Amino acid sequence: MTAASFATLDQSELIHLALEADRLGNSGASLTYLKEAVTRPDATAPAHLLLGAGYAQLQMYDRAAAEMESALAVDPSFAIARFQLGLLQLTSGDAERAMSTLLPLQELGEQHALGQFGRGLIHLMRNEFGPTLECMAQGMLLNTDNPALNTDMQQIVDKVNALPPDALAAAQPAPTGEAEGAAAAAPAEETALAADDQVANPIFLSAYTSGGKP
Secondary structure (H helix, E strand, O other): OOHHHOOOOOHHHHHHHHHHHHOOHHHHHHHHHHHHHHOOOOHHHHHHHHHHHHHOOOOOOHHHHHHHHHHHHHOOOHHHHHHHHHHHHHHOOOOHHHHHHHHHHHHHOOOOHHHHHHHHHHHOOOOOHHHHHHHHHHHHOOOOHHHHHHHHHHHHHHHOOOOHHHHHHHHOOOOHHHHHHHHOOOOHHHOOOOOOOOOOHHHHOOOOOOOOOO
16 A cells, blocks of 8 residues: 555544454554554554554564553553553563553452453462452453453463462462552552562463454
């Protein structure tokens, strides 16, 4: 497609063409449409997120994170972009930034799937495996719009369930009552898993090597 042809397409058309190209397995064309979309003054948060997801599928994680950050810059309330960015930051071993990214999702409430998934990831960063599984299960029940996301979360659940007994024995107990609220606000470096942790990285990496999109 020529530059003149691109000029006739609006944001919605570019995004739909990108999604169709991806559905047909043409990732190159999909990236081309999305890169055109995000360079325009009227670039949307979904365009940035989809481009970020495309980069993540190609394991170009720095570019993926940059696009997801751009999506939040356009629309800070874009919850799925916040969740995917936090997940990607965990994949990259940056637990402190991931904690900061994910905490605002708790404002969505307990009846929002992304709120539950965000809580689940935060519990997982703290090695609180029981609450992790509870939040993931509740989130999957609430999430009826994005089956691919449930697939990714189920992979995390499966990996938690497959943890060796010594990893489970080393898990910290979940805080309760007022202590839970205080822990949510605690500095991430006091609660998050280390970047080279042998439990966290394989779990989180699975969601970005499974080929799914948000």
